[in-house]
Amino acid sequence: MCCECLSPSAGRQVVKKPLNAFMLYMKEMRHKVLQEGRERESAAINRILGRRWHALSQSEQSKYYDLAQKERLLHMQLYPGWSARDNYVCTVRPSQCPYTVSV
DNA sequence: ATTCCTTTGAAGGAT
DNA sequence: ATCCTTCAAAGGAAT
Structure with a gap:
């Protein structure tokens, strides 16, 4: 991390x-996945949620797209x-970091 | 005490 | 205009 001020x-x-x-969608459904199985790691949970997301109908997905728009x-x-x-964090253009001033 | 992992999608930057 | 990178959440694992 090159930006101390971001820590x-x-x-x-x-x-x-x-x-x-x-x-x-993740925020709303994560707790259900936690209840259903004994999976605890977010990386694994998010993989499951990714699969479920694609299984959702168009109307079910649109609910979340609308919410995201709001x-x-x-x-x-x-x-x-x-x-x-x-x-x-300025990994792409470190020379133009906007947070190089002391904090 | 931080960073990684892993997903989709928005947004920004680079080409 | 199209491609690439970062980061939003989250929390156990790794460093």
């Missing part, structure tokens, strides 16, 4: 990305001018 211990207030449709709109209202780049 949680630096105490910088981070506005995160809005959740996409699948992420919202989240994006709300995010825009709450944080005008916000950019996803704010939370990027």
